[in-house]
Amino acid sequence: MSLIVQKFGGSSVANAERVFNVAKIVTDTYKKGNNVIVVVSAQGDTTDDLIEKAKEINPDASKREMDMLLSSGEQISIALLAMAIEKLGFPVVSLLGWQAGFATSSVYSSARIKKIDTNRMKKELDKKNIIIVAGFQGINKYDDVTTLGRGGSDTSAVAIAASMHADLCQIYTDVEGVYTADPRKIPSAKKLDEISYDEMLELATLGAQVLNNRSVEMAKKYNIELEVISSLTCKPGTIVKEKAKMENTLISGVAKDTDVARISITGVPDRPGLAFKMFSKLSAKDINVDVILQSIGRDGKKDISFTVARGKGKEAVSILENYLSTIEAEGVLYDDKIAKVSIVGAGMESHAGVASKMFEALYDSQINIHMIATSEIKVSVLIAEEDADKAVSAIYDKFFGNDK
Amino acid sequence: MSLIVQKFGGSSVANAERVFNVAKIVTDTYKKGNNVIVVVSAQGDTTDDLIEKAKEINPDASKREMDMLLSSGEQISIALLAMAIEKLGFPVVSLLGWQAGFATSSVYSSARIKKIDTNRMKKELDKKNIIIVAGFQGINKYDDVTTLGRGGSDTSAVAIAASMHADLCQIYTDVEGVYTADPRKIPSAKKLDEISYDEMLELATLGAQVLNNRSVEMAKKYNIELEVISSLTCKPGTIVKEKAKMENTLISGVAKDTDVARISITGVPDRPGLAFKMFSKLSAKDINVDVILQSIGRDGKKDISFTVARGKGKEAVSILENYLSTIEAEGVLYDDKIAKVSIVGAGMESHAGVASKMFEALYDSQINIHMIATSEIKVSVLIAEEDADKAVSAIYDKFFGNDK
Numbered sequence: 001m002s003l004i005v006q007k008f009g010g011s012s013v014a015n016a017e018r019v020f021n022v023a024k025i026v027t028d029t030y031k032k033g034n035n036v037i038v039v040v041s042a043q044g045d046t047t048d049d050l051i052e053k054a055k056e057i058n059p060d061a062s063k064r065e066m067d068m069l070l071s072s073g074e075q076i077s078i079a080l081l082a083m084a085i086e087k088l089g090f091p092v093v094s095l096l097g098w099q100a101g102f103a104t105s106s107v108y109s110s111a112r113i114k115k116i117d118t119n120r121m122k123k124e125l126d127k128k129n130i131i132i133v134a135g136f137q138g139i140n141k142y143d144d145v146t147t148l149g150r151g152g153s154d155t156s157a158v159a160i161a162a163s164m165h166a167d168l169c170q171i172y173t174d175v176e177g178v179y180t181a182d183p184r185k186i187p188s189a190k191k192l193d194e195i196s197y198d199e200m201l202e203l204a205t206l207g208a209q210v211l212n213n214r215s216v217e218m219a220k221k222y223n224i225e226l227e228v229i230s231s232l233t234c235k236p237g238t239i240v241k242e243k244a245k246m247e248n249t250l251i252s253g254v255a256k257d258t259d260v261a262r263i264s265i266t267g268v269p270d271r272p273g274l275a276f277k278m279f280s281k282l283s284a285k286d287i288n289v290d291v292i293l294q295s296i297g298r299d300g301k302k303d304i305s306f307t308v309a310r311g312k313g314k315e316a317v318s319i320l321e322n323y324l325s326t327i328e329a330e331g332v333l334y335d336d337k338i339a340k341v342s343i344v345g346a347g348m349e350s351h352a353g354v355a356s357k358m359f360e361a362l363y364d365s366q367i368n369i370h371m372i373a374t375s376e377i378k379v380s381v382l383i384a385e386e387d388a389d390k391a392v393s394a395i396y397d398k399f400f401g402n403d404k
Numbered sequence: 405m406s407l408i409v410q411k412f413g414g415s416s417v418a419n420a421e422r423v424f425n426v427a428k429i430v431t432d433t434y435k436k437g438n439n440v441i442v443v444v445s446a447q448g449d450t451t452d453d454l455i456e457k458a459k460e461i462n463p464d465a466s467k468r469e470m471d472m473l474l475s476s477g478e479q480i481s482i483a484l485l486a487m488a489i490e491k492l493g494f495p496v497v498s499l500l501g502w503q504a505g506f507a508t509s510s511v512y513s514s515a516r517i518k519k520i521d522t523n524r525m526k527k528e529l530d531k532k533n534i535i536i537v538a539g540f541q542g543i544n545k546y547d548d549v550t551t552l553g554r555g556g557s558d559t560s561a562v563a564i565a566a567s568m569h570a571d572l573c574q575i576y577t578d579v580e581g582v583y584t585a586d587p588r589k590i591p592s593a594k595k596l597d598e599i600s601y602d603e604m605l606e607l608a609t610l611g612a613q614v615l616n617n618r619s620v621e622m623a624k625k626y627n628i629e630l631e632v633i634s635s636l637t638c639k640p641g642t643i644v645k646e647k648a649k650m651e652n653t654l655i656s657g658v659a660k661d662t663d664v665a666r667i668s669i670t671g672v673p674d675r676p677g678l679a680f681k682m683f684s685k686l687s688a689k690d691i692n693v694d695v696i697l698q699s700i701g702r703d704g705k706k707d708i709s710f711t712v713a714r715g716k717g718k719e720a721v722s723i724l725e726n727y728l729s730t731i732e733a734e735g736v737l738y739d740d741k742i743a744k745v746s747i748v749g750a751g752m753e754s755h756a757g758v759a760s761k762m763f764e765a766l767y768d769s770q771i772n773i774h775m776i777a778t779s780e781i782k783v784s785v786l787i788a789e790e791d792a793d794k795a796v797s798a799i800y801d802k803f804f805g806n807d808k
Contacts, residue, residue, distance in 0.1 A: 016460045050480070054487055056420045061487035068498050069483035072476040076454070079473035083458055083465040094472050099547055120547070143503055143524070 002167040003125075004029055007039040007135065007157035012172055012231045013077050014044035016084075023084035025172070025234060026130060030090060035125050037164065039135040039157040040081055042073025063108035067137075067147045071097070074134035074153075082132050093124050094132040097145070102138030102156070104146045111138060111146035113155065116163040133160065151212030158215045162222035169224050171211060172231035177238030178203065178210055181254045181396050185389060188400070192252055194239045199252050202344040202378045216240065251345030251354065254395050256388050258339045260290070261313035262370070264305040265320060267330030274327045275304055281319055287312045291340065291373040291380060301330075305371060307382065310336050338370065339388035342380040343395060355379045361398035367391050406571040407529075408433055411443040411539065411561035416576055416635045417481050418448035420488075427488035429576070429638060430534060434494060439529050441568065443539040443561040444485055446477025467512035471541075471551045475501070478538035478557075486536050497528050498536040501549070506542030506560070508550045515542060515550035517559065520567040537564065555616030562619045566626035573628050575615060576635035581642030582607065582614055585658045585800050589793060592804070596656055598643045603656050604630075606748040606782045620644065655749030655758065658799050660792050662743045664694070665717035666774070668709040669724060671734030678731045679708055685723055691716045695744065695777040695784060705734075709775060711786065714740050742774065743792035746784040747799060759783045765802035771795050 006026060013019050022040075030036045041047075050069050054061050078094035085092040101117030124131050135153025140146050148155055154171060161169035178200065181189040195203075197220035201213060210228055219226050219240065229237030268274055279289055292306040308316050313336055320332050348354035358379055362369060367390065371382040383391055410430060417423050426444075434440045445451075454473050458465050465473075482498035489496040505521030528535050539557025544550050552559055558575060565573035582604065585593040599607075601624035605617060614632055623630050623644065633641030672678055683693055696710040712720050717740055724736050752758035762783055766773060771794065775786040787795055 016457075019461060053420075053480075053484060057423060057484055058487040058491040060491075062490055065483045065486045065490065065498060068486070068500075069480060072479040072483075075476040075479065076457075076473060079469045079476075080457060080461055082469045082472070083462040086466055086469065087462040087464075094469060096472075096549070145500070 001033055001035060003035040003037070003164060005037045005039065005157050005161040005164070005166045005169040006172060007153055007170065008041070008172045008231060009153065009174075010041040010044050010046070010077075011174055013040055013081060016080075019077075019080055019084045020087075022081060022172075022231065023088055025231065026081075027085060027088050027090050030130055037121065037125075037131045037133060037160055037166070038081070039133050039153055039160065040074065040077045041135050041153040042070075043077045043080075046073040046076065064144060067108045067145050070147055071134070071137040071145050074136055078132045078134045085130055085132070090130055091128055092130040092132060094134075095120065095124075096134050097137035097156075098139040098143075100131075100133045100160070102159075104138035104140055104148070106140040106142065106144075106146070108144075108146055110149040111140065113138060113148065113159045116159055118163050121160070121164060148214075151215075154212035154215035155218060158218045158222075158224055158226070161224045162218065166224065168227060169219065170227045170229055170237075171215075172229055173210060174230065174232065175210065175228075176230045176233060176235060177228050178240070178253070180252065180400060181392060182256070185256075186254075186393060186396050189396070190400070192238045193236075194241065195252055196346050197240060197242060198377055199344050199346055200240045202342070202375070203253050203255055211240070251343045251348060251399055253344050254341070254392050254399070255344065256339060256341050256392050258385055258388060259310050260307045260338060260340050260382075261310045261334065261336035262305060262307050262338050262382060263313070263316055263320065264303055264333040264335075265324075265327075265329050265331075266303045266333065267301045268304055269328050270300050270302055278304070278320065278323065278327060281323055282308070282316055285315065285319060287316050287319075291371055291382060293371045293373075307338075307340065307371075337385045338382050339385045339391075340380050340382055341388060341391045341395065342378055343399070344378045346377050348377060348379070357398055358395055361394040362391055364398075365390055365394040367394070405437055405439060407439040407441070407568060409441045409443065409561050409565040409568070409570045409573040410576060411557055411574065412445070412576045412635060413557065413578075414445040414448050414450070414481075415578055417444055417485060420484075423481075423484055423488045424491075426485060426576075426635065427492055429635065430485075431489060431492050431494050434534055441525065441529075441535045441537060441564055441570070442485070443537050443557055443564065444478065444481045445539050445557040446474075447481045447484075450477040450480065468548060471512045471549050474551055475538070475541040475549045478540055482536045482538045489534055489536070494534055495532055496534040496536060498538075499524065499528075500538050501541035501560075502543040502547075504535075504537045504564070506563075508542035508544050508552070510544040510546065510548075510550070512548075512550055514553040515544065517542060517552065517563045520563055522567050525564070525568060552618075555619075558616035558619035559622060562622045562626075562628055562630070565628045566622065570628065572631060573623070574631045574633055574641075575619075576633055577614060578634065578636065579614065579632075580634040580637060580639060581632050582644075582657070584656060584804060585796060586660070589660075590658075590797060590800050593800070594804070596642050597640075598645065599656055600750050601644060601646060602781055603748050603750055604644045606746070606779070607657050607659055615644070655747045655752060655803055657748050658796050658803070659746050659748065660743060660796050661746070662789055662792060663714050664711045664742060664744050664786075665714045665738065665740035666709060666711050666742050666786060667717070667720055667724065668707055668737040668739075669728075669731075669733050669735075670707045670737065671705045672708055673732050674704050674706055682708070682724065682727065682731060685727055686712070686720055689719065689723060691720050691723075695775055695786060697775045697777075711742075711744065711775075741789045742786050743789045743795075744784050744786055745792060745795045745799065746782055747803070748782045750781050752781060752783070761802055762799055765798045766795055768802075769794055769798040771798070 082094040104111035135156040226240040486498040508515035539560040630644040
């Protein structure tokens with residue numbers, strides 16, 4: 001007998017018909033003799049509707065009360081899914097985050113799971129119950145309800161799989177798995193049978209939002225095998241694991257991220273620690289910095305360029321402008337008409353020339369590269385936003401197309 | 405410094421505007437130097453909407469999952485009210501039933517409060533927080549969410565007032581207090597300044613649904629002073645307490661209840677215990693019996709008549725028909741075209757002739773009385789349903805009108 005954890009997102013339980021579709025998947029798994037623990041998100045637009053209600057009353061509501069409010073969404077969906085499973089005639093019990101034993105840090109709205117007390121879940125499995133757990137939520141040391149932040153249900157599922165030593169953790173979505181590129185843009189994009197944690201992590205940070213990043217990190221840490229699978233077709237999806245079977249290609253995907261803006265600080269004196277101080281000002285405001293480029297300018301001064309999420313761009317600029325005189329820099333430049341295009345693949349570790357193949361594709365398409373960043377399994381370039389789709393196509397064709 | 409418990413029903417928090425109206429009442433009370441604990445129900449039609457959702461999926465859902473579902477309604481309203489109070493600039497914390505310490509019996513959908521662990525609420529009051537508690541809910545010994553049944557928020561409020569030794573428990577509603585008769589029917593009906601627990605209990609059982617009955621019983625048991633007050637006008641309402649100031653009338657109210665059906669068992673042998681057995685069959689199915697009349701029939705046989713809630717009428721009849729041969733009775737008669745009209749008043753204990761004054765009023769209006777039941781402070785009559793409104797008017801005029 002295996003223990004399988006299954007996670008369903010909000011659109012998978014958006015209405016009664018979809019709820020029964022999920023109930024069918026869950027009970028089919030149970031009928032095969034498996035123990036099943038299911039994690040669900042709030043139905044469809046419930047979370048957005050609740051946020052609207054809150055904004056109408058108090059746009060600056062405390063995060064504690066926001067968590068109290070938003071966690072009700074999952075409470076509704078677990079109860080409804082349990083009712084559907086009862087209707088199909090199977091033993092089932094729904095559990096809120098705290099009932100399932102989720103102890104989190106105290107940071108409201110983006111709490112981290114600290115520990116799962118598995119007693120209750122084990123007891124329910126002993127009773128042969130299917131367990132439905134409210135994703136995205138837990139309680140902190142004050143016995144207050146916390147949420148894990150958007151996408152947190154993926155993390156809930158992986159955390160349960162880790163603490164209960166599950167054999168498999170299935171993440172059901174609306175797509176059939178992880179693709180080599182966005183299939184809506186590149187019709188020839190193909191589904192991967194397997195992908196490694198590291199590749200998946202790089203893809204996730206690059207805007208291919210199939211899986212929440214923290215959930216992949218956790219799966220890697222506890223070596224939990226994940227399957228990304230469609231709740232509509234239930235065809236075998238993509239397995240995410242440590243040693244993914246090498247595909248017959250050098251890279252596993254091309255991704256585009258347009259939620260990015262570039263900031264350049266010009267004329268920074270060449271003294272140790274100035275860059276560190278600058279970035280710590282930003283991180284104090286929860287602004288994450290990506291792709292950093294430092295160039296030697298005139299008179300021993302430097303230009304420092306980096307990217308931030310586009311929504312944080314204006315805030316970052318105003319923080320830096322206040323700080324300019326302290327670091328004796330000359331100016332701040334801002335550009336949000338850019339995009340980041342990346343290729344990811346464990347294959348490039350052992351194959352030289354992957355990066356230059358990418359640059360060649362861009363050169364062939366007359367696309368100008370602003371900045372380049374590389375890691376062991378990733379190459380990212382910053383280009384003009386208007387060139388982004390053309391760039392993805394060109395790179396894709398170069399690696400996967402007929403002219404490769 | 406006083407501790408005041410305030411309870412607001414679903415219509416009082418139905419939308420953002422009403423939520424702020426409640427926030428204003430609460431913070432005005434707090435500003436006067438009081439500690440305030442607030443109990444709220446789910447917003448407007450939330451509970452009915454959730455029941456609809458459940459029915460669409462599984463009309464026979466387990467009560468456990470229904471409680472899980474329905475308790476989310478209060479979770480939403482406490483968070484929104486807390487946000488409104490934050491907006492007004494006051495310290496506030498919302499608490500779910502289990503966080504406020506509500507331990508209940510295990511019966512889902514109609515659990516009874518067994519104990520309130522007041523530690524958390526005391527801690528929050530020490531921090532000078534206004535506390536918003538989700539009414540209607542608690543947890544049982546299995547750590548599962550339970551609800552107290554419809555109207556349970558009144559009981560939550562009184563239970564908090566009792567366990568926290570509050571100085572006053574205010575029940576805010578859409579009416580200005582307890583009236584001598586339904587003011588929509590009898591325009592001259594007047595609001596009572598005070599009423600005793602017993603009178604309030606009799607009025608509540610008679611269909612004047614201002615207060616949930618269990619809450620009044622609990623208030624009486626722990627001697628908690630209640631105030632029924634309008635959340636729209638906030639004018640002084642009706643105080644419910646042990647020794648209510650005698651009004652200048654013999655009775656404190658006239659009430660009509662049309663949710664009633666009469667059942668008669670004819671030709672029951674005159675043997676001890678038969679009636680008891682019959683009624684225990686009904687109570688085993690949660691069917692409560694009211695106004696019982698036993699008459700001596702022919703041949704040493706008896707007729708036993710009684711009333712039940714109209715919704716339970718058919719079920720009661722079919723239970724009794726199955727049982728007829730066992731008790732050797734002759735038949736079951738059923739009539740649901742009846743109404744119960746009652747007068748209530750502590751005054752009648754010490755004044756003879758109150759009942760006959762009521763009968764005189766009915767006689768004057770040519771209304772036929774089917775059955776009569778009396779207690780120390782109540783007289784009820786069963787009459788034809790079509791005569792009910794006329795009867796209430798006639799009785800009201802006799803006691804309160806110009807011709808008294």
